[in-house]
Amino acid sequence: MPNRRALVAGLAFGLAAAAAPLSTFAQEKLPVVASFSVLGDFVRQVGGDRVNVTTLVGPDGDAHVYSPTPADAKAMSAAKLVVVNGLHFEGWLPRLVKSSGTKATLAEATKGITPLEADDDHDDRGKGHAHAHGHDDPHAWQSIANAKTYVANIRDALSMADPAGKATYDANATTYLAALDGLEGEVKALVARIPAERRKAITTHDAFGYFVKAYGIEFVAPQGVSTEAEASARDVARIIRQVKAQKIPAVFLENVTNPRLVEQIARESGAKVGGRLYSDALSAESGPAGTYIRMMKHNISEIEKALTAGPA
Template identity: 45%
Template sequence: MTYFAKFACSLILILCSLARANADNYQPSPLNVVTSFSILADLAKELGGDNVKITNLVGANSDGHLYQPRPSDVVAVSAADLLIFNGLNFEGWMSRLIQSSGFDGAAIEASAGVRKMYHGDEVDPHAWQSLQNIKIYAKNINKALIEALPNRKADLDNRYQAFIEQVDALIARSQRSFADIPIQNRIVITNHDAFGYLGRDLKVAFIAPVGISTDEEPSAADLAALIQQIKTKNVKALFLENISNKRLLQQISAEAGVSVGGTLYSDALSEREGPASTYLKMMNYNLRTLSGALK
């Protein structure tokens, strides 16, 4: 073999090695993910990590029931690779937003497959308040991310398993903390009916003057009946919500003679510096606050 041939072979081997190294180290551009509200934004970031770039629509401490999409939301959705929304009629504005944006990418209903609860004839959309349900949310999001980023499957699966382990640990802690609270004492008053799924998991009765949507208004008769129920059942736990108007529950508190025990996080996370800046922190905070008040 001539010197030139040997040099050419060596050069080819070097180039092949560099190509393999580049392939091994190749990082795809982050997937452009749009989420409908803050809880889903946190789940998508937790499960996607650096593989995703999140644009969220309804922010911290904001009410998804009453949200009105902005022109910037139309632009964001139109550019999305993946759209994640809750479903169960929570985002009544979502279909109009998709239509006006011309979005034709992948979209998932994060709540698909949960065991639904109903408030009269309406489905209760607050399924994320169940730790058992959130494992279904995580499975749906993990599947969608892997379909969009198949070469990142190992990392995405690792993140999914780590999240599920944290959820299971929180479920175990919650069961221990509520174990010694008598069933008859597990009655809580909140602004609107957002905690039904949590109540089902923990056998806690959540009662609210407003139904599953914050755009409802209770009648005077409804309020009178609720105040009478609070007095009759000797209810001790009244809680504000981070997204709701405080005046209604403060009125109930004054008329029923029961003090407000604090704030629960229902339809949105807190700001970053708050106690509920991630989904797991939110649930941990709510569970500790509830169990402490009921004990």
């Protein structure tokens, strides 16, 4: 027959365990809000299993024109840490912070980065977009060296918000920074394969200034072409003349979706029409740019293929 004292002790332990808070047995995850998908990926890479990340502007989202939702305000209110890009990238953020009443710490991932001046003449979202950032270009993550600064800032912010997890955040950041070093080597190796005279392309993006400075590929704005709507036949004719005059080997045009117009550009200009480049947002996880590292690999692969290819 079982020992009576043992049974009583076991019962008492079971009752105490049932009454104990969950954090006694499992690490309660740190609630973190990231303003957009690239930052969300950085936080997950550094935070690992210790964080629960809510990303406000998700995959394929446009942080420039985003309108926060009541669910965003709720997530902000519950967060202990909010990670933002800064450099006026999230123009809607101050209103969201105020309306949510959040007490979370706000960490700017671009802290310590010297910003480039925004290119007001190359505006991929219509009038006012470049000016909305002021004079600073906020797309600093397009340089992998800057991405490493983002990661270091996020590591430090997580450690401040959750001191017990500092060793984990340090270790995760060290591993991820090494992966970014490898990524930069891959990007530079692919750029080196592009003949120097072919390292230029037309693009409707204005988000690649840091990429241009870091890796030496010139992105040229399409002259006189509206980027707010589907390109017209007149727009395409203008692009063809520009490609020929400036000897541009490749064109990346998000707003040209009509395949016949794309084929016309390639046929009449001799330029290669490149694939989609990801700039302000990651793709869905199942897509080609579901993480920052995959995004950068995808972009440089598309650029290298287009710029090393011969005439169409």
